[in-house]
Each structure stands twice: as C-alpha cells, then as structure tokens.
Amino acid sequence: MSTIAVGGLNRTAALYQSVIGKKVIMAVTGFILSGFVLGHMIGNLQVFAGPEKLNAYGAFLQSLGGALWAARIVLLASVGLHITMAVQLTMLKLEARPQPYVKKTALVSTYAARTMIWSGPIVGAFLVYHLLHFTTGQAHPDFKPGDVYANVITGFRNPAVSLFYMVANILLAFHLYHGVWSMFQSLGVAHPRYTPLLKRVAQTFGIVVGLGNVAMPMAVLTGILSL
Amino acid sequence: MKLTLNIWRQKGPNDAGRIVKYEMPNVDEHMSFLEMLDVLNEDLIHKGEEPVTFEHDCREGICGCCGFMINGLPHGPQRGTTVCQLHMRQFHDGEELWLEPFRAKAFPVLKDLMVDRSAFDRIIAAGGYVSVNTGCAVDGNAIPIEKQSAEMAMDAAACIGCGACVASCPNASASLFTSAKIAHLGLLPQGQAERDRRAVRMVAQLMEEGFGYCTNTGECEALCPKGVKLENIARMNRDYLKAAILYREENASAGGA
Numbered sequence: 001m002s003t004i005a006v007g008g009l010n011r012t013a014a015l016y017q018s019v020i021g022k023k024v025i026m027a028v029t030g031f032i033l034s035g036f037v038l039g040h041m042i043g044n045l046q047v048f049a050g051p052e053k054l055n056a057y058g059a060f061l062q063s064l065g066g067a068l069w070a071a072r073i074v075l076l077a078s079v080g081l082h083i084t085m086a087v088q089l090t091m092l093k094l095e096a097r098p099q100p101y102v103k104k105t106a107l108v109s110t111y112a113a114r115t116m117i118w119s120g121p122i123v124g125a126f127l128v129y130h131l132l133h134f135t136t137g138q139a140h141p142d143f144k145p146g147d148v149y150a151n152v153i154t155g156f157r158n159p160a161v162s163l164f165y166m167v168a169n170i171l172l173a174f175h176l177y178h179g180v181w182s183m184f185q186s187l188g189v190a191h192p193r194y195t196p197l198l199k200r201v202a203q204t205f206g207i208v209v210g211l212g213n214v215a216m217p218m219a220v221l222t223g224i225l226s227l
Numbered sequence: 228m229k230l231t232l233n234i235w236r237q238k239g240p241n242d243a244g245r246i247v248k249y250e251m252p253n254v255d256e257h258m259s260f261l262e263m264l265d266v267l268n269e270d271l272i273h274k275g276e277e278p279v280t281f282e283h284d285c286r287e288g289i290c291g292c293c294g295f296m297i298n299g300l301p302h303g304p305q306r307g308t309t310v311c312q313l314h315m316r317q318f319h320d321g322e323e324l325w326l327e328p329f330r331a332k333a334f335p336v337l338k339d340l341m342v343d344r345s346a347f348d349r350i351i352a353a354g355g356y357v358s359v360n361t362g363c364a365v366d367g368n369a370i371p372i373e374k375q376s377a378e379m380a381m382d383a384a385a386c387i388g389c390g391a392c393v394a395s396c397p398n399a400s401a402s403l404f405t406s407a408k409i410a411h412l413g414l415l416p417q418g419q420a421e422r423d424r425r426a427v428r429m430v431a432q433l434m435e436e437g438f439g440y441c442t443n444t445g446e447c448e449a450l451c452p453k454g455v456k457l458e459n460i461a462r463m464n465r466d467y468l469k470a471a472i473l474y475r476e477e478n479a480s481a482g483g484a
C-alpha cells in the first residue's frame with residue numbers, strides 16, 4: 001500500500017483495471033442502455049394507438065431477424081459489462097471505508113445519486129422478469145405469441161404485476177436522473193457552460209422515461225386501455 | 228454558550244475507539260473551533276486526563292493540517308472554511324456536536340481526531356510535479372500563459388490537501404484531490420511534458436492507496452474548503468483516458484528513423 005509507482009509503469013494502470021476505466025465502461029454501456037430505454041419506451045407507447053399499431057410494430061421488430069439479434073447481443077453485453085463494473089466498483093467502495101461514520105451528513109448529493117446501487121440491481125431483476133413476461137412468456141399466464149397488445153393488457157390487469165412495473169420504472173427514472181449526467185462527467189465532458197444544461201437534460205430524460213413507462217400499466221389498471 | 232461535545236476517542240491505530248461525551252459550560256462565541264478544543268484540553272490536562280489529539284498548524288486556513296468531522300461534515304457547517312477558521316458563533320447555545328476523524332481505509336486513524344494522510348503525499352510523489360533544470364532562475368513571464376488557463380490552474384492549485392473531499396465522499400474517493408493536482412499542472416505549459424505520465428501514475432497510485440471510485444455525487448465540491456471544482460475530475464478523466472490509450476512506457480522501443 002505504501003509504495004510509490006515510480007519504477008517503469010506497471011500495467012495495473014491499464015484501462016480496464018483502473019477506477020476511471022471501469023467508470024468509462026459503465027458510462028458507455030449506460031449510454032447504450034439509456035438510448036435503448038428511450039427507444040423502447042417510444043415504441044411501446046404505440047399501445048395507446050391501438051392493437052393494430054402495436055402488433056404491427058412487434059411484427060416489424062421480429063422481421064428484422066439478424067439485425068434484431070445483433071441489437072440484442074449488444075444490449076446483453078452492455079448489461080453484462082454494466083453489472084460487472086457496478087459490482088466491482090461497489091466492492092471497492094465498501095473496502096474504501098471499512099469503518100462507517102457515527103454521523104454523516106449528505107449536503108448536496110441527490111437521493112438518486114446515492115441510491116444508484118439500489119436502483120440499478122432492482123431494475124436488473126425487473127429486466128429478467130420483464131423478458132420472461134412479455135418476450136418469452138414463461139412468466140405470463142395468458143401469453144399469446146405474436147399478440148403483443150393482448151399480452152400487455154392481460155399482463156397489466158394483474159395489480160401486483162403492474163405495481164412491480166411501476167416501482168421498477170420509477171427506480172429506473174431515478175437511475176437515469178443521475179446516471180445520464182454522470183456518464184458525461186465520467187467520460188470527461190464538463191464545462192461550466194454545458195454542465196448545468198446536461199444535468200437538466202438528464203433529469204428530464206429520467207422523468208420522461210419514468211412517466212412514459214408508468215403510463216402503460218396505469219392506463220390498463222384504470223381501464224383507459226382494454227382489449 | 229453551553230455545548231455538549233461527543234468526541235471520538237481512540238488511543239492509537241489499534242484501539243477500537245469510542246465516542247466520549249464532554250460538557251462545555253462556557254464557550255465564547257468569538258473563539259475558533261480549535262481554541263474551543265484547546266480550552267477543553269487544558270481542562271482535561273488539569274484533571275489528569277489525556278487531551279484530545281487533533282492536527283493543526285497554521286490556523287489560518289492555508290496549510291491543510293486541520294480537519295475532522297463536525298456533525299457529519301468535514302470542517303463543520305460553514306462552507307469554504309477550514310475547521311481552524313471556523314468560529315463558535317456558527318453554533319448556538321445548547322447544541323450537541325459530534326466530532327469524528329475523517330474515515331477512509333487510506334486514512335488510518337492515528338489517535339482521536341488525527342488521521343494519517345501520507346497517502347496524499349505518495350499520490351503527489353507519483354506524478355504531481357514538473358521537472359525543471361536547476362541553475363539560473365528563468366525569466367518571469369518568459370513563457371506566455373493564457374489568462375484563463377492561469378486562473379483555472381490557480382483555482383486548482385488552491386487545494387491544501389486537507390482530505391475533506393475523501394471524508395465527505397460516500398465512496399471515500401480521492402478524485403477531487405488528485406484531479407486538482409492533475410489540472411493545476413496540466414493547464415500550464417510547464418506541465419505538458421509530463422502530462423500523460425502524470426495522469427497514468429497518479430491514478431495508479433490513487434488505486435494503490437485504496438481510495439474508492441467517483442460516482443459524481445458532488446459532495447466533495449460542496450465541502451472542499453478551497454472551492455475546488457468537480458470540473459477538474461472530468462479533466463482528470465480526460466487526461467487519464469488519453470494517456471492510458473496513447474502513453475508509451477519509457478522502456479518501449481523508440482520509434483522514428
């Protein structure tokens with residue numbers, strides 16, 4: 001611990017092993033995932049345009065074939081790397097302050113920023129459930145392959161399921177509220193003129209994605225959307 | 228005014244440590260915080276008890292020696308102020324205060340409120356310098372420096388190495404401190420020659436010391452007594468990224484004709 005790295009540079013400083021390199025990986029994968037959640041939400045909001053629109057959209061995605069799989073592989077790899085980095089960095093954080101404070105006051109950090117390690121894994125667990133629910137159907141009691149609209153309505157009619165969707169997406173909103181700005185800082189983008197704007201964009205991004213995603217189960221529960 | 232102090236007492240690095248309560252019945256609001264502790268220590272010495280150890284030197288906010296947590300905030304409640312410059316008028320009669328050392332694996336507690344911050348010295352030794360030839364002093368202003376860069380370098384150079392950024396960080400990260408040095412030197416023409424090597428080595432040392440990573444919470448910036456900006460951390464990330472990708476080790480075979 002108390003030696004100084006002055007000899008020939010040893011490659012512990014290699015990008016992947018450094019705290020900054022890990023944050024860069026986190027930021028790049030976070031960027032990809034953020035783009036995905038936005039696109040995913042916009043696509044899904046077509047549920048409000050009726051069954052034909054949504055099912056046509058679903059069929060269109062399926063028709064992409066190879067391209068769909070390429071996108072899935074990139075997304076899965078991003079999730080995998082993002083989670084690996086999250087776990088490694090969290091371990092580091094726990095090691096870095098073995099003895100906690102008797103009293104610690106948070107002055108400016110947002111709730112969203114302090115709870116990234118909670119919002120993240122819950123969203124991750126939700127992701128697994130969500131894929132089993134609407135993509136592959138194992139977790140959906142009335143799953144009809146190809147009828148996306150019916151699956152959404154019957155799925156969300158279960159209040160417990162809808163509640164889980166809403167909670168997970170509110171947490172996703174929190175994750176993005178901090179994360180979408182944080183990723184720019186991690187990549188070295190900061191400037192007094194643009195940083196305040198970036199923070200506002202990130203917060204808006206989180207809120208918009210959160211509201212859009214919560215709107216769907218809410219609309220089914222309240223009867224605005226039905227079969 | 229009357230104050231109740233809950234102070235972390237720890238005999239040495241291997242002692243478990245505990246909070247001990249002290250009543251201060253007569254605190255003058257014009258005292259500095261450290262003077263108030265001096266009064267407590269006088270008292271303890273008269274009673275034959277061990278005085279509370281805390282670090283201090285200049286007592287004018289420039290050396291970076293002092294610093295501990297007051298109610299969960301490094302250097303206490305007044306922004307932009309070291310604890311030696313903090314005055315008792317910031318507190319009110321009957322208040323109960325909690326005094327603890329800065330906590331991080333890289334800052335082991337030596338005694339009571341005093342921690343070992345030599346990890347910072349090793350980070351600086353790893354790359355926080357510029358090499359200059361000795362001999363005649365160079366002409367002042369011989370190298371043109373853009374005004375804005377000089378200002379930003381100066382702002383980063385204001386860091387006194389107190390460690391409050393580490394103490395306030397939920398991850399015990401030393402990013403603000405390290406980035407202040409990297410920005411201070413990297414913004415100036417004199418710092419260019421060693422810029423890549425500095426970033427790579429200082430970041431390697433930062434990890435070697437066992438500090439956490441930065442999650443951009445912004446606590447450090449808010450609590451830094453010298454107002455060092457979070458923007459410096461982005462600059463460090465930039466410098467580091469570029470250096471980690473492009474930097475060539477000294478013993479790598481030299482290219483060219």
Ligand code: HEM
Nearest residue numbers: 026027030033034086116120121124179180182183186442
């Ligand atoms: C749809 C899924 C997700 C999206 C869109 C997303 C997005 C992001 C973004 C943009 C960042 C900021 C990166 C940076 O600061 O450099 C981030 C950070 C982070 N994410 Fe995620 N993430 C997702 C899922 C997850 C999951 C499943 C985990 C669980 C392990 C997780 C844990 C974290 C952690 C611990 C951070 C670091 C927090 C910080 O540096 O402040 N994320 N995420």
Ligand code: SF4
Nearest residue numbers: 386387389390392451
């Ligand atoms: S950056 Fe600020 S808080 Fe951190 S060591 Fe320097 S002066 Fe102290």
Ligand code: FES
Nearest residue numbers: 284286291293311
């Ligand atoms: S004693 Fe020097 S800064 Fe406080």
